[in-house]
Amino acid sequence: MTLVAGVDSSTQSCKVLVTDAETGRIVRSGRAAHPDGTEVDPEAWWQALCTAVADAGGLADVAAISVGGQQHGMVALDADGHVIRPALLWNDTRSAAAAAALTAEVGADAYAERTGVVPVASFTASKLRWLRDEEPGNAARVAAVALPHDWLSWRLRGYGPEGTSPLGPVLTELFTDRSDASGTAYWSAITNDYDRALLVAALGHDAVLPRVLAPGEAGGVVHPAALPTGGGSASIVVGPGAGDNAAAAFGLGATSGDVIVSIGTSGTVFAVTDSPSRDASGIVAGFADASGAYLPLVATLNAARVLDAVAGLLGVDYDELGRLALQAEPGAGGAVLVPWFEGERTPNLPDATAGLLGLTLANTTRSTVARAAVEGLLCGLADGLEAVRGQGVDARRILLIGGAAQNTAVQTIAAQVFAVPVLVPAPGEYVALGAARQAAWALEGVAPEWPLATAAGPASDHRPIIALQYAAARDTRAAELA
Ligand SMILES: Nc1ncnc2c1ncn2[C@@H]1O[C@H](COP(=O)(O)OP(=O)(O)O)[C@@H](O)[C@H]1O
Numbered sequence: 001m002t003l004v005a006g007v008d009s010s011t012q013s014c015k016v017l018v019t020d021a022e023t024g025r026i027v028r029s030g031r032a033a034h035p036d037g038t039e040v041d042p043e044a045w046w047q048a049l050c051t052a053v054a055d056a057g058g059l060a061d062v063a064a065i066s067v068g069g070q071q072h073g074m075v076a077l078d079a080d081g082h083v084i085r086p087a088l089l090w091n092d093t094r095s096a097a098a099a100a101a102l103t104a105e106v107g108a109d110a111y112a113e114r115t116g117v118v119p120v121a122s123f124t125a126s127k128l129r130w131l132r133d134e135e136p137g138n139a140a141r142v143a144a145v146a147l148p149h150d151w152l153s154w155r156l157r158g159y160g161p162e163g164t165s166p167l168g169p170v171l172t173e174l175f176t177d178r179s180d181a182s183g184t185a186y187w188s189a190i191t192n193d194y195d196r197a198l199l200v201a202a203l204g205h206d207a208v209l210p211r212v213l214a215p216g217e218a219g220g221v222v223h224p225a226a227l228p229t230g231g232g233s234a235s236i237v238v239g240p241g242a243g244d245n246a247a248a249a250f251g252l253g254a255t256s257g258d259v260i261v262s263i264g265t266s267g268t269v270f271a272v273t274d275s276p277s278r279d280a281s282g283i284v285a286g287f288a289d290a291s292g293a294y295l296p297l298v299a300t301l302n303a304a305r306v307l308d309a310v311a312g313l314l315g316v317d318y319d320e321l322g323r324l325a326l327q328a329e330p331g332a333g334g335a336v337l338v339p340w341f342e343g344e345r346t347p348n349l350p351d352a353t354a355g356l357l358g359l360t361l362a363n364t365t366r367s368t369v370a371r372a373a374v375e376g377l378l379c380g381l382a383d384g385l386e387a388v389r390g391q392g393v394d395a396r397r398i399l400l401i402g403g404a405a406q407n408t409a410v411q412t413i414a415a416q417v418f419a420v421p422v423l424v425p426a427p428g429e430y431v432a433l434g435a436a437r438q439a440a441w442a443l444e445g446v447a448p449e450w451p452l453a454t455a456a457g458p459a460s461d462h463r464p465i466i467a468l469q470y471a472a473a474r475d476t477r478a479a480e481l482a
């Protein structure tokens with residue numbers, strides 16, 4: 001049996017799956033935590049990757065590996081391959097003003113036309129502009145800009161800072177893939193090329209950018225001395241890797257009619273499409289996918305951690321939070337949580353705060369607050385679904401994934417919020433699975449047809465009151481914050 005490995009270096013943790021290359025059957029797995037915070041030293045991701053690989057039994061018998069990862073994070077390298085400062089992550093909103101400045105200078109229409117996206121705080125270009133303005137000394141030292149998955153793939157291949165890596169700081173050996181490149185706001189999924197003028201507009205000067213591999217293209221091999229556990233043979237192929245959402249779509253084998261809703265640290269709504277999208281409003285990001293197609297996507301900053309916050313407030317665990325939520329009626333008796341705890345990306349309100357609206361003596365109970373939390377986070381994603389549909393996406397069913405998708409109340413209430421059937425694939429790490437499938441593709445030259453994840457769904461039970469009530473509260477909250 002030939003084995004391949006897939007990695008999900010996500011916001012909160014690193015997960016590794018080792019699978020049968022032919023069938024996708026999971027043979028073993030490992031994981032390790034990432035530090036908290038919206039800026040992180042990439043070295044922590046590398047250490048977590050090493051730990052997760054060891055936890056998954058190492059790579060000695062593995063023939064190929066590919067790395068999926070959180071999108072957009074700014075990994076700025078100097079000419080000696082050192083990381084210049086901790087990476088700003090996709091959920092770090094300090095670059096909001098930089099995003100607005102770039103958009104004003106270039107124009108939203110021009111950005112959408114040239115890159116498929118309009119800058120928001122999350123995108124790499126906005127973070128580079130922030131660096132240029134706030135840390136000019138650091139910006140001047142930037143010799144290359146990579147994304148989390150690019151940098152980890154580079155490290156796996158033995159590259160890194162002088163003296164601490166077997167092959168040293170060969171910046172031109174960095175590679176990425178279409179999906180992650182499309183989240184930079186200086187690459188076009190249509191021309192398949194960087195827009196260097198937009199990089200210079202953001203950073204203030206040109207820099208080495210990772211070569212963009214074709215889907216399924218092999219990017220080299222794991223260096224036998226890169227991992228502390230040893231890399232196994234000298235010929236473990238490294239696949240192109242992908243942004244985590246694209247990797248999940250590839251792992252799920254999503255096709256036309258499928259819309260994926262992922263509830264992890266981020267909330268995302270996305271689909272695989274044959275043609276690119278260009279939304280000059282900036283709500284839908286016109287990303288690329290991992291198979292050579294496109295991935296229109298809406299992301300929210302407030303997803304699974306909304307439940308963490310409210311469970312903490314109520315002093316309960318996830319299961320009890322779910323039980324409480326299901327004790328209340330749909331609409332939570334008029335209580336609405338607009339869950340913008342971390343500011344928000346969609347709608348683009350980076351400085352927003354959350355609001356609990358519509359409280360009365362009658363509805364101020366633990367169960368209505370629990371339900372309002374679940375409804376609020378799902379309604380933000382339902383708005384995302386409408387926006388994605390507005391780009392011509394056919395939504396015949398929703399595939400619900402991510403950490404919080406395992407919560408029974410989230411599943412039940414999703415079937416009340418979305419007017420489209422909701423399916424919950426068997427619990428799994430679909431980003432890592434997609435990366436493993438990519439590894440098999442890079443190894444064998446053909447994308448393997450792995451059996452689709454089995455998925456069961458809550459019965460459709462659409463309750464329009466939830467979204468109607470949320471829309472009114474959302475608009476009220478946005479007006480309060482304006
Ligand atoms: N049963 C559950 N109910 C609600 N939330 C959950 C549950 N299990 C895990 N989570 C949440 O899922 C999140 C992790 O999801 P994951 O998709 O792995 O995140 P990421 O990819 O952003 O690192 C955590 O914030 C955790 O609180």
Ligand SMILES: O=C(CO)[C@@H](O)[C@H](O)COP(=O)(O)O
Binds near residue numbers: 010071264
């Ligand atoms: O910013 C985006 C997508 O544009 C996020 O989806 C990140 O890619 C992080 O994902 P998770 O770690 O929450 O899965």
